[in-house]
Amino acid sequence: MSQTHLLAYAFGLSALLTPFLAAQTKPQGNQPASAHVEQKASTKQNSPIPHSEGDRIFAQNCSRCHTAPDGFSPNISGTVVRHMRVRASLSQHDEQELLRFLNP
Amino acid sequence: MPSPRRDFRFFKSLWSARPLLFSVVVLFATQYGRAQDTPLISGGVGFFTNTTGGSTTYLPIISPLLAAPIGDHFLIESRAALLEDFTPKTGGQPGYDHSHFIGLTYLQGDYIASPHVTVVGGSFLTPFGTYNERLSPIWINNFQDGPLIQTLGVMTTGVGLGGQLRGSAVSRRNFSIDYAAYFSARSGNEQFNSKRSSGGRVSLYLPEKRLEVGFSYGRLLQGTHENFYGTHVWWEPKDSTFRLRSEWARGQHAQGYWVEADYRPTNFGGLDSWIGRLEPIFRIQQTFRIDNVASDSLPAINTQRADFGLDYNLPHNTRILTSYSRQFSSSGNVNIWEIGIVYRFLFPAWKGKQ
Numbered sequence: 375m376s377q378t379h380l381l382a383y384a385f386g387l388s389a390l391l392t393p394f395l396a397a398q399t400k401p402q403g404n405q406p407a408s409a410h411v412e413q414k415a416s417t418k419q420n421s422p423i424p425h426s427e428g429d430r431i432f433a434q435n436c437s438r439c440h441t442a443p444d445g446f447s448p449n450i451s452g453t454v455v456r457h458m459r460v461r462a463s464l465s466q467h468d469e470q471e472l473l474r475f476l477n478p
Numbered sequence: 479m480p481s482p483r484r485d486f487r488f489f490k491s492l493w494s495a496r497p498l499l500f501s502v503v504v505l506f507a508t509q510y511g512r513a514q515d516t517p518l519i520s521g522g523v524g525f526f527t528n529t530t531g532g533s534t535t536y537l538p539i540i541s542p543l544l545a546a547p548i549g550d551h552f553l554i555e556s557r558a559a560l561l562e563d564f565t566p567k568t569g570g571q572p573g574y575d576h577s578h579f580i581g582l583t584y585l586q587g588d589y590i591a592s593p594h595v596t597v598v599g600g601s602f603l604t605p606f607g608t609y610n611e612r613l614s615p616i617w618i619n620n621f622q623d624g625p626l627i628q629t630l631g632v633m634t635t636g637v638g639l640g641g642q643l644r645g646s647a648v649s650r651r652n653f654s655i656d657y658a659a660y661f662s663a664r665s666g667n668e669q670f671n672s673k674r675s676s677g678g679r680v681s682l683y684l685p686e687k688r689l690e691v692g693f694s695y696g697r698l699l700q701g702t703h704e705n706f707y708g709t710h711v712w713w714e715p716k717d718s719t720f721r722l723r724s725e726w727a728r729g730q731h732a733q734g735y736w737v738e739a740d741y742r743p744t745n746f747g748g749l750d751s752w753i754g755r756l757e758p759i760f761r762i763q764q765t766f767r768i769d770n771v772a773s774d775s776l777p778a779i780n781t782q783r784a785d786f787g788l789d790y791n792l793p794h795n796t797r798i799l800t801s802y803s804r805q806f807s808s809s810g811n812v813n814i815w816e817i818g819i820v821y822r823f824l825f826p827a828w829k830g831k832q
Binding site for chain 2: 449
């Protein structure tokens with residue numbers, strides 16, 4: 375009985391999610407989520423190069439565990455990146471590129 | 479029935495280290511180097527309510543974090559929790575009982591010794607699986623409650639007292655491997671509560687596919703020694719706002735898993751439209767008892783639970799979390815409703831050099 379319920383819920387939810395997902399995985403032209411984050415970071419931080427190495431590393435890592443920050447004071451960019459290097463075990467190269475990206 | 483407040487057992491405190499923390503902060507005020515290395519204060523402040531089987535509890539909480547670099551290779555980080563828990567009086571009496579808690583969750587020093595090795599010392603979040611280190615901050619988790627298996631592998635308290643080696647073993651454009659290995663001493667001190675144990679985690683991340691797979695191991699080294707195994711799979715398809723996170727863990731006496739999917743609709747005016755700010759979440763969890771030695775804080779009987787969440791991401795780093803859960807077990811089924819609001823803050827500890 376309870377098992378059946380649970381399965382029914384799970385099924386219902388996947389059914390609900392599928393169209394969203396299908397719509398989502400189609401190339402969306404102007405609104406991919408990570409670009410949104412990149413855009414945000416780039417505009418907030420005034421990055422002159424839109425697709426730098428740092429941009430890529432930011433997009434591939436900074437929204438993995440939490441919503442990427444909307445931008446923060448340049449005074450703490452080194453602290454944030456060092457903290458996240460430790461927390462996410464990023465490489466030294468990633469750290470350097472992120473710093474460059476956040477402090478153009 | 480598991481306590482909906484089990485998260486807060488993690489806020490084991492190092493409160494007695496206040497003077498130490500304070501002097502460290504004062505030290506940095508004079509010693510930090512580059513302008514961008516100004517210490518920061520971050521964290522979350524929230525108000526949560528939980529209604530389990532008709533009885534409602536309220537929980538205001540603030541959980542600040544300090545991260546302060548010293549020189550080029552060192553970082554001190556610490557998180558605290560201050561909370562007040564209101565629960566209805568039992569025995570049909572009107573009114574609420576309340577209790578509060580203040581303490582440091584962890585306090586650690588990180589020394590970046592080489593490109594591949596960071597040495598961590600102090601009281602740290604146990605590196606096992608993903609929930610403890612990544613999702614336990616109140617502003618990160620999509621649900622108010624941690625998963626039912628959250629105490630498995632993290633030696634119940636969620637913090638270790640000792641040392642840790644961690645870092646990036648390999649990092650290429652299309653894959654990276656990272657690791658963490660720790661040893662913790664036994665500490666019965668209320669402020670530094672940890673178990674003698676050791677263990678670690680290895681993960682493989684494919685950045686182009688946004689796919690991560692990892693394995694964790696832990697061994698309890700006091701009393702009857704016990705082994706814990708875990709694995710996690712996280713996937714966030716590229717160019718999508720869909721996220722899938724899952725974890726399985728097995729201890730000596732129980733095992734279980736959770737799978738969580740969440741999604742932000744972007745097809746209706748982007749993430750900043752009112753629909754784009756919605757975030758439906760679904761999590762399914764099961765726990766299984768292997769024997770009746772319930773030393774691991776998992777439910778005493780096999781339990782299944784489905785969590786349906788709907789979060790709303792307001793502007794200015796504020797988030798409303800709501801969820802309905804149905805928990806099934808042979809001792810009876812129960813409904814759990816949760817509503818909360820969390821604000822995430824982040825600012826420099828002081829105005830830095832320009």
